[in-house]
Structure formats: C-alpha cells, structure tokens
Amino acid sequence: MERCATDTDLNLGVVELSIEDLAERWSWLLWECGIESLYVEEYFHKCENVSYVVNGLTMEFENEYAYCWDVNKILLKNCSVLTLFLKNSLKSIHLLPVLSGMQERLEFDNGIILIERVL
Numbered sequence: 001m002e003r004c005a006t007d008t009d010l011n012l013g014v015v016e017l018s019i020e021d022l023a024e025r026w027s028w029l030l031w032e033c034g035i036e037s038l039y040v041e042e043y044f045h046k047c048e049n050v051s052y053v054v055n056g057l058t059m060e061f062e063n064e065y066a067y068c069w070d071v072n073k074i075l076l077k078n079c080s081v082l083t084l085f086l087k088n089s090l091k092s093i094h095l096l097p098v099l100s101g102m103q104e105r106l107e108f109d110n111g112i113i114l115i116e117r118v119l
Contacts, residue, residue: 015095019066022093022104023059029117030056036071037118042080044111052078053118064088081108 017025029035041051054070059082061067068075068082075083085108092107103116 017093017095019087026057035117038115039118041114050078
C-alpha cells in the first residue's frame with residue numbers, strides 16, 4: 001500500500017482482502033494519505049438500509065471479535081454492525097474499483113457493507 005494519490009486507478013481490478021488487511025488499509029488511508037472521511041452504506045436483510053459518513057474509522061481485534069469505532073461515534077449512533085462482530089461472520093472482503101476510487105465490500109451472512117472515501 002504505497003500509493004495514495006493514485007488510489008483511483010481503475011486498472012487495479014478486484015482484490016480480496018483479509019480482515020487484518022482491511023484494518024491496515026483504514027489506518028493507511030487515515031495516517032499516510034490523510035483521508036479521514038469515509039462513506040458507509042449498510043444493506044442487511046430485514047433491516048432498513050442506512051448510509052452515513054464516518055471520520056477516522058479504526059478496527060481492532062479481541063480474540064474472535066472485531067470492533068470498529070470512529071471519531072464522532074457515528075457507528076454507535078447508527079447501531080452499525082461494524083461496532084462489534086464475530087470475525088468469522090464476515091464471509092468476504094473485496095476492494096473494488098469504482099469511479100470515485102476504490103470501494104471496500106464487506107459481505108456478511110445476512111447483508112453487505114460498502115465503504116468508500118468521500119470526495
């Protein structure tokens with residue numbers, strides 16, 4: 001992850017990430033690239049779809065759990081799945097090229113979360 005300014009390169013294709021890679025990517029975007037704001041969309045079965053902007057998204061791990069937080073506590077206010085989840089409930093993580101740059105697609109058993117930088 002050496003690039004910041006050219007992260008919008010659409011020739012990268014789809015990349016599969018581990019959950020640890022995703023946590024490192026968020027840290028890299030914040031501290032190396034200065035990208036603080038990320039747009040989050042949550043689509044889960046039997047729930048209302050929600051979208052919001054978070055600042056300083058961070059992920060850490062404790063045994064089989066992953067937990068995320070942001071500077072303004074928007075994840076907590078929106079009761080986001082990202083606040084606390086079992087790592088093995090996350091089926092896949094893909095980094096996808098989109099017109100605004102790269103988008104992270106987190107696929108869970110019962111829904112997906114899309115995350116991309118705010119332009």
